[in-house]
Amino acid sequence: MHILRTLAIPALAMSLLAGSYATGHAENVKIGNIIPLSGPSATLGQQGKAAREMAVEEINAAGGIQSLGGAKFELVFADSESKPEKGVAEAERLINTEKVHVLTGCWNSAVTYPTTAVAERYGIPFVVPVSVSDKITEQGFKTVFRIAAKDSWWTRDQFSFLKDMEAEFGTKVERIAFVYENGDWGKGFAGQWKDLAEKGGYKVVLDEPYPSTATDLSPVVQKIRRSKADVLMLVSNAADAILLTNTLADYKVNLKAIIASGGGHADPSFLKTTGKNAQYLFDIVEWETDVNKPGAKETNDKYKAKYGQNLTGEAVDAYVAMYVLKDALERAASLEPEKIREALAATNLSSGPGMIVGYDAVKFDKTGQNENASLVMVQVNDVGNGLERVTIWPKSARRAGYTPVFPMPNK
């Protein structure tokens, strides 16, 4: 590592020199990115790196920042290894030694939380593409801007989706059943569901945690069947998601809708192992490759050709973050941190390249949270190419020509 680093510094200096000659005399915009490039979340960090690089390549090829004389974006990456203390140290280094103008990161909420405090102290704007913990934008900081939806919005959007579906299809939902794995994740969701159900005027007919290690879920399925619920909401890991879906079909449980929360229901092997039993299931995700937004398909194709995999929600947020920065710098026309911060705070980005998210615009509220950020709901259905996940909500992102199936047909 150390050898690499000592080699990297002269190399960086060379590229800096080369860069400044190539762009005339405009100073480059240095963007420091603290993401997990090794350690347990490395695959996600690598996706974030790839997405940033692709966006920056596009921005620079299109002429960089016009208001700064065609200044180019220059990415500086630092590895957090998913460790909070590493993130903090790298933030100090990037600000003091590398003299970055903006920071982004850190994917792991536990790293982002203390690292944003460093940026706040130096007054350096910090764009958080995705770290979902609510508290990140609730620290009263001026320099933090988060693009992704926060944790508590997942459940909020599941209920908004349900309300929208009821209105769109004129079907009333009254009885809701909650079934969830009994870990932090499931219990956290269930707690928020209860509040939302109460506010929405629904009747909770079943509130059932179950162990993810269960080898037989037919007792739980029997309870769902006997509760005569209209809608079933689930939080499941992989093995139990498969088992539940198959057992629900075996027992011919009639529901108007099943709304899942990603996780096991989004596992790549889920559709293969459940097949037709998963048809009409609704699931919530950050982003899906078929969102009906201009440029989404092209961007995904380009990414896939370059890096061999589809864009994920995390990668899209990182990609969009670069365009949000471009937009802000264009308006700031300055590299001064305070000017950039003010421009970021006034962001209202609704179109142009990079806006491939499921919602309409990026706009930050007082806390720095993107107030429009929402999640995407998909429905598992067969539209001629076998079972797949079809984006249906928000309605503006719905796949062209697709009508969701709601309520589910009886078995």
Added chain:
Amino acid sequence: MLYIIEDSINGILMGSIYGLTAMGLTIIFGVLKVVNFAHGSMLMVGMYLAYWTVTLSGIHPYLAIVLVAPAMFFFGYYLQNIVIKPIFIAEKNVREPLTVIIVTTGIWYILDNMTLLIFGPQYRSLSDNPLSGQMLEIGQMFISVPKLYGCITALITALGIYWFFQKTDMGRAIRATSMDREAASLMGINQYKIYNVAFGIGAATAGIAAVTLVPFYNIFPTVGVLFDIKGFIIVVLGGLGSIGGALVGGIIIGLIESVGPQFMTATWTEAIVYGLFLVVLFVKPSGLFGQKHDW
């Protein structure tokens, strides 16, 4: 009331399958006097074997027994002969050699990780088999056909093993070794060969259990762990070494898991199962059908 009957039937069916998964464990313990921590992994190997047999040949899932049970027998036989026997010989003066337990734990890790390397972490299932999703519908009651098949298979297997132990020379030799390995050796029984056979039979029953699970359960590299923990509880509950005990222990756990959730959440039934395990250890450490003195 109808609910209780329906849930009890599911509990008995699923419980007897649990009993079948634990049967190999109890046989191996009865003879070798060591807990085979790799039992869940042997079940997992059996499931992959059954899965690929059925997927590649397209036969009825239960026909896979013809291939899986003998293949698992030889797998267990040679696993014991090549890997475990040398440790037994090195520790022949110890009645319950601890190192063997460590070796079986090693086998567990090796098998699980090898499967992960070869087949990846994906979940698989036989979604298009003649048994999947089959239900007997009696009025409002639902009875799962693949579980019913599993229950019948468990009973036949238990009876078959019982007959084999009681009526054949090899069975008698196995029982003699399990009662007193020194005395059996003095009578001219090669105890290491008996260990091989017992381990083979244990692995074969794991293979049969795997075949009963494959039509309705998922297959993944760590699937064995889920049944392993249950298997230990069942075996202690029923009595270590007792074949009937494994079946009864399995059914008790199946009933708690199935009927319990009517009165509480599914998380609590798990706590009750573990609680029962502790109570049995306190009150009757030899289990329901175990022998107090086995030498």
